[in-house]
Amino acid sequence: xxxxxxxxxxxxxxxxxxxxxxxxxxxxxxxxxxxxxxxxxxxxxxxxxxxxxxxxxxxxxxxxxxxxxxxxxxxxxxxxx
Numbered sequence: 001x002x003x004x005x006x007x008x009x010x011x012x013x014x015x016x017x018x019x020x021x022x023x024x025x026x027x028x029x030x031x032x033x034x035x036x037x038x039x040x041x042x043x044x045x046x047x048x049x050x051x052x053x054x055x056x057x058x059x060x061x062x063x064x065x066x067x068x069x070x071x072x073x074x075x076x077x078x079x080x081x
Contacts, residue, residue, distance in 0.1 A: 007037055008080045009060075014043035014050075022054055029058040038079045042067070 010028065014021030021041055028034040038060035043050075051062045060079045063072060 006033075009038050009040060009076060010034075011040045011042060011076075014041055014045060014054075022050075022057070025054060025057055025059055040075065040079065 012021050012024055016024065019027075021043070025039055025041065028037065028039060035058075039058065040061045040063060041054050041059045042063050042065055044065045046064060054062055061075050063075060
C-alpha cells in the first residue's frame, strides 16, 4: 500500500451487515497495514461497558448517535490534528 492511499481516520458504525464494528476494529488493529490508523466508532448503543471495551481495544473515540455534526467535526480534528 502506498503512503498516499492510507486514510487519516476510519469512521465505522458498530452495526454493519457483514461484520460488527468491534470485529472490524480488532481486525484493523491486528493488521500491520492498518493498525496505526485511528478508528472512530459511531453507535446508538449507550452501554458504558461496550464503550470501554472498544476504547481499550484501540478505538480513538466512541461517538453516540444521534450526534451533533459540529461535535463530530471537533472530535475528528482532535484525532487527526
